[in-house]
Amino acid sequence: MPYQVRPATLDDLPSLTALLEAYMQETFQRPWGGTSQKLAQDGFGAKFELVVAETEPLTPIAFAAWASHYDLHHCMKGGTVIDLFVESAHRGRGVAAQLVMAIAIQVQQQGGEYITGGAVDNPSAQRFYQRCAHSFSAVECYVSGRAFRRLAELSGQPLVDVVKNLPEVSWNYEP
Numbered sequence: 001m002p003y004q005v006r007p008a009t010l011d012d013l014p015s016l017t018a019l020l021e022a023y024m025q026e027t028f029q030r031p032w033g034g035t036s037q038k039l040a041q042d043g044f045g046a047k048f049e050l051v052v053a054e055t056e057p058l059t060p061i062a063f064a065a066w067a068s069h070y071d072l073h074h075c076m077k078g079g080t081v082i083d084l085f086v087e088s089a090h091r092g093r094g095v096a097a098q099l100v101m102a103i104a105i106q107v108q109q110q111g112g113e114y115i116t117g118g119a120v121d122n123p124s125a126q127r128f129y130q131r132c133a134h135s136f137s138a139v140e141c142y143v144s145g146r147a148f149r150r151l152a153e154l155s156g157q158p159l160v161d162v163v164k165n166l167p168e169v170s171w172n173y174e175p
Helices: 010-028 036-042 095-109 123-132 145-154 159-165 169-173
Strands: 004-007 049-055 059-071 076-086 114-118 140-144
Touching: 004 095, 010 036, 010 049, 010 059, 010 076, 049 095, 059 095, 059 114, 076 095, 095 114, 095 123, 095 145, 095 159, 114 145, 123 145, 123 169, 140 145, 140 169, 145 159, 145 169
Parallel strands: 076 114
Antiparallel strands: 004 049, 049 059, 059 076, 114 140
């Protein structure tokens, strides 16, 4: 099934609300504590960005939220993935990787050189991060340098090419 990844728009609020409710219930066994009004106020570039993955007929089935980040240790601008969720029926098809690559491209376009974020306790998610990210703990991941640029280059490529060309973890230590 083909997926399109794009920046979220205000028209996506009903779908984003439903996805956030599903994410919170599945991950934390509690309802989402936000509102679509607050999401509209703070998201879409105000305080953070949102990207969605959708299927035909243009129905969002996944989202990722990210914000600007700064690494004081290396004096570099980057981005942090706040949350990412894919509906269970669409998992295992590279949707999460497509969302991360879309974020990498947006961060790069804004002058950033890395992305960071946490991974949920999920074997398939952790396999992706272990393949290309430096992990400081079981869940905190960091992709930078040559590895970050490779992720951005892979954005929009067929999944088979993405899997074959994911960066090596060691590339995080190369400029």
